[in-house]
Amino acid sequence: MRMSDHAFNRLSVLKKLRAAEPVSRTALARLTGLNGATITSIVRDLVARGLIVEEQLASPGRGRPRINLRINPEGAFVVGATMTDDGDLLAEIADLRGHIVSSHRDELNSNGTLTDLAQKFAEAIANAIAASPIPADRVAQIGIGLPAIVDSRNGTVEHLQTFTGAPFPFALTVERELGIPTRVDNSINLLARAEHWFGEGTGVADFMVVLLDLGLGAARYHEGQLLLGSHGIAAELGHTKIVPEGGRPCGCGAHGCLQAYSSISAIVYQAAEIAGEARPGIPAIRNRFAALIDRARSGDREVVDLIARGGRYLGRALANHINMRAPERVIVLTKSPDLVDFVSGPFFEALHRDTLPLLRDLGRVTFKETDDSAFARGAAAMVLEQLYGSW
Amino acid sequence: MRMSDHAFNRLSVLKKLRAAEPVSRTALARLTGLNGATITSIVRDLVARGLIVEEQLASPGRGRPRINLRINPEGAFVVGATMTDDGDLLAEIADLRGHIVSSHRDELNSNGTLTDLAQKFAEAIANAIAASPIPADRVAQIGIGLPAIVDSRNGTVEHLQTFTGAPFPFALTVERELGIPTRVDNSINLLARAEHWFGEGTGVADFMVVLLDLGLGAARYHEGQLLLGSHGIAAELGHTKIVPEGGRPCGCGAHGCLQAYSSISAIVYQAAEIAGEARPGIPAIRNRFAALIDRARSGDREVVDLIARGGRYLGRALANHINMRAPERVIVLTKSPDLVDFVSGPFFEALHRDTLPLLRDLGRVTFKETDDSAFARGAAAMVLEQLYGSW
DNA sequence: CTGTTTTATTTTACGACGCAAAATAAATTT
DNA sequence: AAATTTATTTTGCGTCGTAAAATAAAACAG
Known part of the structure; x- marks a missing residue:
């Protein structure tokens, strides 16, 4: 189903307003490319719904002072x-x-x-x-x-x-x-x-979000809209075959999938295997991971290498994705800043190496901490x- | 720039007409979901432009006979x-x-x-x-x-x-x-x-086209529209890193790109290297390739393996793409049916192996011969x- | 203090579009 | 010939977005 022009215009007003808040009607007209009259009527509707509020301003100079608009958080x-x-x-x-x-x-x-x-x-x-x-x-x-x-x-x-x-x-x-x-x-x-409304994807039409945490996931905005594939699959990353032959088994039944290497669970599982222990249950994973980070901080090569490999693989997979689809931005979210400390070096190295020179652009890809909220x-x-x- | 509703409706009428030709106005209304009155006016315009023509029909039964519409090829x-x-x-x-x-x-x-x-x-x-x-x-x-x-x-x-x-x-x-x-x-x-208008992508909203010929290329339709990335990069496939370490050099400066393995040029270049010969110029490539095919047909393992590897790599790369984006269809075009003979076995094997079980769907991916026309x-x-x- | 200028916003008039319902058209059936 | 059926067109209406005009609200000039 395609969004109607009407809905599209409303939405772009709201998005620009959200991104540039506080902002006047005239500025919104400029930002959205819509006629001032149109803005007047859209804003009237949004105010009537209570979603945005007007804000009186001390007049900044000549002429009728503009009325700034804000999202009404309440x-x-x-x-x-x-x-x-x-x-x-x-x-x-x-x-x-x-x-x-x-x-x-x-x-x-x-x-x-x-x-x-x-x-x-x-x-x-x-x-x-x-x-x-x-x-x-x-x-x-x-x-x-x-x-x-x-x-x-x-x-x-x-x-x-x-x-x-x-x-x-x-x-x-x-x-x-x-x-x-x-x-x-x-x-x-x-x-x-x-991210699109409140975070680093604000005002960016084409970007990708990757969640690197217990598991691995991804989603993509394209032309300002979230891509929804046929089964909700529009930017899956976890089942990219990153090790062609003899790779680790993955829950999907195949071997060598990225998510068997590059996620907190994957790292914990691998460490457990090396130590000859059973896989811990989901609730225990974060604790185990914290212990691994401690070992890494004290210089344990085994752990450092394990995490580095995950980072390298993710870097390569993302490079492939960038080479294929050239997103403006990639935001890698994680709840664990510790992970970033050890992952980012090898990650960015692999990313840089495997990205087409034309598309190599420092700052396109960033890590960002997130939380359950x-x-x-x-x-x-x-x-x-x-x-x-x-x- | 977003297409207006107006343009979008016109275009869907034209697409459905093209796909279901010959077809009546009533049927178009059903196919597009638009109101009959709307169809009347859009069709009026298309007829006035000379792009479509009416076709009188022997009446098929009760009621006013429908008037079939056809694209006017001239x-x-x-x-x-x-x-x-x-x-x-x-x-x-x-x-x-x-x-x-x-x-x-x-x-x-x-x-x-x-x-x-x-x-x-x-x-x-x-x-x-x-x-x-x-x-x-x-x-x-x-x-x-x-x-x-x-x-x-x-x-x-x-x-x-x-x-x-x-x-x-x-x-x-x-x-x-x-x-x-x-x-x-x-x-x-x-x-x-x-393909979208005249070929196997007719009526398919989300599909991918891959050209496997002298070079390697790809393009993607999404929700009935051709994706145009920021630099025209929306579905590049050739620079997927398919051999992580020690891969063949690619024109892009990196190593291990898919297009260094899976294309007619790549195969000819590799064979030349093995034979210790210089790379042939572009015009000579097809001839050289024909000679390689002869060798393959007579059972030369070296050549068969070379082509098979290209097929395997392409299969893996496409599987990764399918895992990421779940297109409804993938059409692999080539001007060389000989290539398909030797590529398709290993290609489909790798494709099947590396595609998520959920998305394994025989018939999703097909080879199709094409030509310069x-x-x-x-x-x-x-x-x-x-x-x-x-x- | 009043008229002018400037800038912001709203109103007005209009044209385009798509829809629902009604009207018309063109056949078959009774 | 009238009724029925199906296809298409016409009519009337509501919505939307625009350009241009009108209005609003300030500062400025004298």
Whole structure:
């Protein structure tokens, strides 16, 4: 489904406003290329919806003073919910600037079915709202990020961990339970949306977001729109074959996939194998990784090399991606700055070496620290992005 | 620049018409989702422009008989021009169905500057028109395909062989010379456009075209539109790093790029190296390759393995691409069916092995023979695609 | 203090587009 | 010949975005 011109124009006004805030109508006209009259009417509508507010200004010189416009952070609130690495449900309330107003965490004891998971999400979200100072009727929308293959257009889950089968109407299930419009998207897509609206992707039409953390994921904006592939696959990176022959086995059944080398889990698993230990469970991985970082800091070559190899492989994979698609920016997100310390050297070396000279551009690729709240920011971004019925 | 709704609707009518031809207005309304009244007015315009014609039908049953619509192949003619492998300029006239009406070939003796090259193109095109039965004033547009980095939006060349520098207004130069609107695009993009309008990409919104011939190239349609990256780089495949360490040198300065292994030139060059001979010049490559094919057919392992390796690498690279972006279809074009004979086995094996199980889908990837006329078909496609001012 | 100038925003008038519903057209069936 | 069926066109309407004109709100000049 294509966004209408109408929706597109509204959205570009909102995006430019978000990026240049505070900004006058005249400036918006210049930024968007739309006629001033058009801006007047779009802004009128946004003000009526309470999403933006006018701000009186001390007059700066000659002429009628401009009226600056700002996002009204209190215009609407959004719940962003996601599953954390430790198996909790994190539900946070964000305002329209992507600021977290309230945060709530519930344990997730799910029986593994999607019906139950949706139910647990609904409960956690209800708890989060109840525990917050925000009245329930000010919560305009719910955004849920799942580590899954999701069709965000209609809120269905196609594949999550052990679940595969007919698309499950996840968003609808939560929406029925709580009576609040609900959207579901892939976790990485939420991070990309957060960057596009509130982060380093602001004003950048074509960029890629990579999450290098426990797992590995990627998403891509193209011409100012998040790419949604046929199965939500539009910028998968983890299953790039990085070791052609005799590579490590990957959960997908194949060998030599990037994600078997370049992620915190991959590094921890490899270290465990070397030490002849069993793989730790998901909750233990961060601790194990911290221990590995300690060893690396004390000069343990084995660990340093392991992490370096992950970085090198990621660099090569990203170089290949850049060579193929020439994004303006690549933002590599991680929750672990320790990882960056040891990864970035070999990463940038490989990246530079394998990138076409034409496209070698220092600063195109950057590391950035993130945290779980980014998902709630992404949910807020999703609300803005979907204000006019588009995805 | 975004296509307007207006242009988008016109274009989808034209595309559906092209794909379902002959077809009635009512059927078009169903196919496009547009209102019948809208179809009436769009069709009226297309008929007035002479691009489509009505066709009276024997009434098939009850009710008012439908009036079928067809593309009017004679509605406009297009010159498609390109540089062939043997260093000639090939200028062909195509009708709106992509059928070649007339073909003309001139030797290219260029001094290497873009000004001169554009001049030579203009001459060859003028000769082609003069030698054809089509009156010059029926030639609506010229499309030129260059093995270059091109900004097809404004017809400038950014990089061609030895030329690098400020974008050169190639289309404008030819247009001034001949007085006929002229567009320039990358050769591979033209092939993709030809597939989209007249070939196996008809009706497929997301597909990739790979040219496996003397060189290696790729282009991608996304949501029914050709992707144009920032430097025309939207689906480059040749500089995927396929051999991480100690790979063959590539023209780009790096080592281990796919195009150093998987193309006719790459195979011929490798064979020459093995034999301790000098690299043959471009014009000789096809002959040398024919000789290699003979050796392969008579069971020469060395040659068979060389070609197989190229196929394996291409298979892996395409698998990586599919894993990343999940195109609906991939069309691998080549002018050499001999190549396919020896490449396809190892190619499909590697492709299958390295593609995510979820995305393994026999029939997604196919080989297809092509020829130089495809560029003229692509030029015709470009005209249709740009009827309403979009790219 | 009043008129002029400057800059920002809104209003007005208009044209383009696409839709729904109604009208018309052109056949077959009764 | 009238009714029915299906296809296409016409009509009337609402929305959108623009250019030009009007209005608003300030500083400046005298």
